[in-house]
Amino acid sequence: VEFPTWADGAEITPERMNESIRDPLAFLTGPPAARVIADTVPQTAAGGVRRITFLPPGDARSFHSYDTTGGTATALRDRLIVTVDGLYDVHVGAEVAPAATGAVTYADAALVKNSTSSALMLSAPLVRFPLLERAATAWRNTASVRLPFTAGDWITLHVIASGVPWQISSDWSRTMTFVQLTWVGDLPAA
Amino acid sequence: VIFLLHETWTGREVVTAETMNRRVHEVHRRLYEPPLCRLVGMQRGSDPAAAYQPAMQSGWLPGGQTNTLHYHPPAASPLPSGTVDTTNGFMARATVGGYVWRVYLPEDGLYRVTCRAVIALSRMTTYRTVLLIKGTSTEYTADHLHVFASCVPSRISATHYAGSVEAVVAARAGEVVYSAAGAGVDHHLADDSRPHLSSLTVRWIGRHP
Numbered sequence: 001v002e003f004p005t006w007a008d009g010a011e012i013t014p015e016r017m018n019e020s021i022r023d024p025l026a027f028l029t030g031p032p033a034a035r036v037i038a039d040t041v042p043q044t045a046a047g048g049v050r051r052i053t054f055l056p057p058g059d060a061r062s063f064h065s066y067d068t069t070g071g072t073a074t075a076l077r078d079r080l081i082v083t084v085d086g087l088y089d090v091h092v093g094a095e096v097a098p099a100a101t102g103a104v105t106y107a108d109a110a111l112v113k114n115s116t117s118s119a120l121m122l123s124a125p126l127v128r129f130p131l132l133e134r135a136a137t138a139w140r141n142t143a144s145v146r147l148p149f150t151a152g153d154w155i156t157l158h159v160i161a162s163g164v165p166w167q168i169s170s171d172w173s174r175t176m177t178f179v180q181l182t183w184v185g186d187l188p189a190a
Numbered sequence: 191v192i193f194l195l196h197e198t199w200t201g202r203e204v205v206t207a208e209t210m211n212r213r214v215h216e217v218h219r220r221l222y223e224p225p226l227c228r229l230v231g232m233q234r235g236s237d238p239a240a241a242y243q244p245a246m247q248s249g250w251l252p253g254g255q256t257n258t259l260h261y262h263p264p265a266a267s268p269l270p271s272g273t274v275d276t277t278n279g280f281m282a283r284a285t286v287g288g289y290v291w292r293v294y295l296p297e298d299g300l301y302r303v304t305c306r307a308v309i310a311l312s313r314m315t316t317y318r319t320v321l322l323i324k325g326t327s328t329e330y331t332a333d334h335l336h337v338f339a340s341c342v343p344s345r346i347s348a349t350h351y352a353g354s355v356e357a358v359v360a361a362r363a364g365e366v367v368y369s370a371a372g373a374g375v376d377h378h379l380a381d382d383s384r385p386h387l388s389s390l391t392v393r394w395i396g397r398h399p
Contacts, residue, residue, distance in 0.1 A: 017199040029398040033300055033358065057399075062337040064324070066300075066360045066399040082355045089235070089302070093339050093359045115302045132342035135317045142341045144356045172334040182300070182358050182395065 001084060001186070009135035012073055032084050035065050035091075035180035037074055041159070041168035046188040049118040052168075052177060053077050054096075073181065078116065079156050080181050082140040082149040087185045090147055094131055095140035095176035096161045097169050105163030107131035107139040111155045111179070123160035131161070140176050148187050155179065198339045206327065224334040224394040225296050227281035229261035230269045231307065231380030231388025232289050250312055250376030256321065256332055259307055259379050260289040261390055268385045291328070293390065294369035295361045298398035303339075305357040308387040309350055310378050317374025318343050320353045324367050330372050343371075352387055360399055367392055 004020045036054035044050055054077055055062035067074045069083045082088070094109035110125035112118075121128070129143035139161065157179050159168070168174055197213055201206075201282065207377035235251035251257055263284040269272035275282045282290045295301060307320045322339045323332055343353030351373070359367060369390055371379050 012201065013199050014199040018207075020209070021214060022196055022198060025221075028221055029217060031197075031395075033396060035360075063335055064359055068300075068396070068399045091339070091360070093341075093357070094205070095340075132344065133316045134294065134319045134340075134342045140319075140340055140342055141359070142339050142355050172337075173338065175334045176340055178339070178357075180358055182302075184395075 013112050014019060015063055016176055018129065030068060031183035032069050033180070033182040034069060034080055035178060036068040036074055036080065037065055038157075038174050038177035039077075040170050042121065043165050043167050046164050046166070047160070047162045049121060049158055050186055051078055051116055051118050052157040052159060054179070079154040080179055080183065082153040085150045085187050086148070086183045087146055087150050087187065089144065089184050090127065090155075090176075090184040091142065091144050092129070092157060092179045093140065093142040093176050093178050094157070094159050095138055095168070095171055095173040096131060096159060096166045097138050098136070099165040099167040103136060104133070104161050104162030105138050106165065107159070107161035107166070109159045111156065113155055114153055116156055118158045121160065126155060138172060144183065149186075154159055155181075194214055204382035213346070220370050223276055224386055225281065225339075226274060226393045227293050227342045228272065228389060228391040229264070229282055229290055229293070230267050230273055230385050231390070232260040232262045233380045234260045235310070235378030235384040236346065237278050237302050237378070239243045251378055253315070253373060253375040253377065256319070256370050256372035257379060259305070259371055259388065259390065263288065268293070272386070273388065276362060292325075293367040293392045295365050295367065295392070297362060297363045297379070297394070298395040299394045300358050300360055300398065301367065302356065302358050302393045303367050303390040304354070306354045306387065306389050307343065307369065307371050307379065308346075308352045308381050308384060309371055309373050310381055311351065311373055312376040318351050318372070320359070320369065320371045322355055322357055322359070322367065322369055324359050324361060324365060326365050330366065330368065348355055350381070356370055362398070374378070
């Protein structure tokens with residue numbers, strides 16, 4: 001993000017006014033931000049982990065989704081892509097439901113940076129949080145964190161549940177499973 | 191409420207105080223003091239054994255129900271320093287009964303919504319939840335089409351669960367956001383003896399996508 005400096009003797013032109021005032025203010029009042037919700041996850045074995053696929057913003061089933069980057073942040077279905085260096089507010093939620101008779105014993109979800117590997121959910125997650133029992137039919141939770149990213153970074157969401165085969169169904173579980181990024185400021189000086 | 195236009199300067203345009211104020215001053219003001227509302231929870235329901243207090247809607251809220259959380263109007267907040275409405279009452283409007291339950295959004299935009307809630311239970315349960323919901327002034331339902339984030343509160347005492355949930359939602363002017371919570375057994379929402387444990391914060395953070 002460029003914030004040009006005014007210099008002595010420089011001519012004040014419409015172009016200069018626009019690039020030095022209009023554009024920075026437009027960026028600050030419309031920062032990069034995107035939110036996606038999950039597509040369904042079919043029945044998965046107890047203890048099995050899944051990388052979540054998301055519905056694109058604009059999909060009729062994708063409630064509350066958006067992308068202020070013109071589609072760049074949500075160009076791929078299994079990740080959110082960072083378009084500008086900076087600090088980002090990351091909000092993530094997940095819900096799983098039993099897919100067979102039985103009870104979930106525990107469940108959790110994690111974000112992984114720059115990898116599709118679900119193994120990293122356990123060994124090197126970016127954010128990992130427990131899903132708690134809302135009811136026998138739904139384990140859910142959310143997490144919020146502020147993190148630094150550079151342009152081109154991307155994050156994937158992974159979910160695991162044990163004790164019983166599990167799924168992300170087409171109603172509550174899908175809409176409660178989401179990831180969103182919001183640019184909130186520049187990276188701190190090194 | 192100021193609408194951000196991001197107008198373009200053009201050749202031979204006369205720079206006036208009016209255009210500079212609209213294109214620069216008002217945008218700076220918006221970034222410095224965006225629409226923001228923070229409310230403190232008002233207890234809804236109570237232990238029937240407690241002294242009767244009409245404002246609390248005396249008696250437990252039934253188990254299995256999800257009910258909207260209520261908040262003190264800014265002018266009557268038990269924590270004035272933790273309460274604010276920068277829109278002079280546009281966002282936080284008290285309803286009949288003297289409480290606020292939904293926050294009106296003054297313009298199109300992205301809004302960060304944060305709810306911290308405490309649920310007091312008549313006995314232990316595995317079922318408890320807090321929801322963030324978007325609707326309109328006439329259409330508001332706590333179903334999966336309107337709920338945009340939800341958490342499961344954790345136990346903080348023998349009788350209380352507390353939880354926090356935050357998300358960013360894209361909304362249009364005049365739409366509303368609100369919070370709801372429920373538990374699997376008889377309960378009450380928020381706790382007037384612990385006002386610092388329940389709050390709802392809604393802050394404009396950017397233009398609508």
